Amino acid sequence: MENTKKIPCLDLAGQHQAIKKEIFEAFEKVYEKTAFSGGPFVEEFENSYAKFIGADYCVGVSNGTTALHLAMLALGIGQGDEVIIPANTFIATAWGVSHAGATPVFVDCDETWNMDPTKIEAAITPKTKAVIGVHLYGQPFDVDGIKAICSKHQLFLVEDAAQAQGARYRNKTVGVFGDIACYSFYPGKNLGACGEAGGLTTNNEKYFLHLRSLRNHGSTVRYYHDEIGFNYRMGGLEGASLSVKLKYLEGWNNRRREIAARYQAEIVNPKIRMQVKPEWADGIYHLFVITAENKEELVKHLSENNILAAYHYPVPCHLQKAYAHLKYTVGSFPNAEYLASHCISLPMYPELTDNEVSQVISTINSF
Numbered sequence: 001m002e003n004t005k006k007i008p009c010l011d012l013a014g015q016h017q018a019i020k021k022e023i024f025e026a027f028e029k030v031y032e033k034t035a036f037s038g039g040p041f042v043e044e045f046e047n048s049y050a051k052f053i054g055a056d057y058c059v060g061v062s063n064g065t066t067a068l069h070l071a072m073l074a075l076g077i078g079q080g081d082e083v084i085i086p087a088n089t090f091i092a093t094a095w096g097v098s099h100a101g102a103t104p105v106f107v108d109c110d111e112t113w114n115m116d117p118t119k120i121e122a123a124i125t126p127k128t129k130a131v132i133g134v135h136l137y138g139q140p141f142d143v144d145g146i147k148a149i150c151s152k153h154q155l156f157l158v159e160d161a162a163q164a165q166g167a168r169y170r171n172k173t174v175g176v177f178g179d180i181a182c183y184s185f186y187p188g189k190n191l192g193a194c195g196e197a198g199g200l201t202t203n204n205e206k207y208f209l210h211l212r213s214l215r216n217h218g219s220t221v222r223y224y225h226d227e228i229g230f231n232y233r234m235g236g237l238e239g240a241s242l243s244v245k246l247k248y249l250e251g252w253n254n255r256r257r258e259i260a261a262r263y264q265a266e267i268v269n270p271k272i273r274m275q276v277k278p279e280w281a282d283g284i285y286h287l288f289v290i291t292a293e294n295k296e297e298l299v300k301h302l303s304e305n306n307i308l309a310a311y312h313y314p315v316p317c318h319l320q321k322a323y324a325h326l327k328y329t330v331g332s333f334p335n336a337e338y339l340a341s342h343c344i345s346l347p348m349y350p351e352l353t354d355n356e357v358s359q360v361i362s363t364i365n366s367f
């Protein structure tokens with residue numbers, strides 16, 4: 001064994017060392033201006049992020065979960081409404097719906113491990129107001145397929161692009177297909193702040209103005225409150241760190257694509273399955289998830305070879321205790337359940353070296 005250094009699933013240290021000087025210079029500017037909450041550094045990021053996505057407007061908020069919550073409120077979704085979301089996603093997609101007082105209705109995934117468009121119509125009821133599509137692991141969902149159903153039934157479409165910043169669907173950056181798109185800038189995401197942050201983009205001016213007010217105590221004029229609002233602002237230090245990192249995002253994403261392409265081409269073990277990638281999907285591989293029938297043995301084999309795997313996600317949303325009252329059972333969504341019990345996330349971050357990638361590949365092929 002030529003390398004005894006452990007290879008983690010995600011390591012943020014390399015990236016933050018490389019840009020430390022630039023980030024600290026940005027922090028210093030925020031500090032000098034004491035622009036700690038919202039303000040010019042958040043606005044600067046909002047403007048460049050809207051441009052990056054190709055959307056008219058961007059609103060920076062405190063995290064991805066509050067972004068989803070506000071998206072529901074801006075669309076007028078609340079008590080008594082239902083919102084369709086995938087069973088296979090990070091739980092925060094469902095929190096956005098629940099925090100608005102509405103009910104999440106789950107739908108199974110297909111072999112792309114994203115929401116199966118053919119299963120959506122069966123979940124629609126007179127109470128359904130919207131679908132939240134999730135570009136999971138960084139791979140776009142079937143936008144045309146899901147949009148067609150939303151149009152037919154007059155449902156809003158919200159994109160949860162928390163894991164997919166810079167991913168492309170039919171050559172267009174995701175985040176411009178729904179009524180509103182939500183992003184997380186949690187440090188572990190493919191664009192992460194030095195702190196907690198999130199955002200929304202939209203082309204609808206009415207939603208934009210409402211979102212801006214909602215995040216700031218329901219206020220557009222200081223100390224005048226038009227409705228019950230929230231303190232969901234983004235911090236200035238977070239905004240400044242994001243502006244620095246956004247310049248590197250395309251390069252980091254391309255390195256992720258390079259690593260993924262090697263995993264896809266060079267992992268040849270028939271015991272392993274991967275996310276099916278339709279020809280219109282150009283993902284950014286926030287995560288690289290595989291499944292193995294005998295998952296425990298593979299994890300042991302990986303760890304014996306100094307590779308630390310992780311699980312995204314071990315329990316599907318519909319079987320979480322928090323949603324026991326919705327009365328889903330084991331067997332409700334077989335694909336999401338299979339994935340939850342067999343998924344392993346391989347190391348994936350731009351700073352992985354070619355040697356480390358080779359080590360992951362040869363370890364899996366020798367299993």
Ligand SMILES: *Cc1c(COP(=O)(O)O)cnc(C)c1O
Pocket residue numbers: 063064065066089090092093134160162163183184185186197198
């Ligand atoms: C991370 C994530 C969120 C929530 O973002 P936070 O910033 O952690 O609140 C929402 N949806 C998905 C798919 C995510 O991966």
